[in-house]
Amino acid sequence: MQRILLVEDNEMNRDMLSRRLQRKGYEVIIALDGQQGVAMAQSRSPDLILMDMSLPVMDGWEATRALKSSPDTKEIPIIALTAHAMSTDREKAMEAGCDDYDTKPIELTRLLAKMETLIERFAKRTEKTASI
């Protein structure tokens, strides 16, 4: 079962998205802010991270930069989630190191397609690294 780390401070978003992902067969682990997200990515090694960008304590951009600069977590794909459909947000997320970007409200089919592409790519890269 693929493990998804959902970093989200909004209780309803968290509940709704985690339920929908669990129904699609994913294991979902949850962090409530960026700092917790970084710690959980290190301790639980998820296959993918869904990162809300407007977060308390440490925002999603900072958390992404921290994850992408650590050898232990830099390969984990990160999809940025934000309610602001601004192109500058997309650019900011990609500059911080996110692998993809999606806007809220979530369109589940579209998000699942992005998740699958990145998880597959991550799995191939991990296999290759393991075989070296």
Next chain:
Amino acid sequence: MSEPPKHSEEAIQHKVPPNLLHDMRTPLGHILGYSELLIEQMREQGHEEFIPYLQKICKASRELLDTITDNFDSDGTPSGFRSGS
């Protein structure tokens, strides 16, 4: 210094705070997401009679979301008021 075009002033007058748009989109996302979740569950549990009502909730939420998206840029400027437009 040249005077700003009239539509810029109008845009400022009609601009809504971006946070307001965010605060409207977020609960709409909840309504949509939970309705879609319920549709899946009702279908699985054989409660087909509830599905048309839930689909109406989804449709109304999407229409409202489209209205926001079509009428305002993400920074709160009403669509059609951009410089040069």
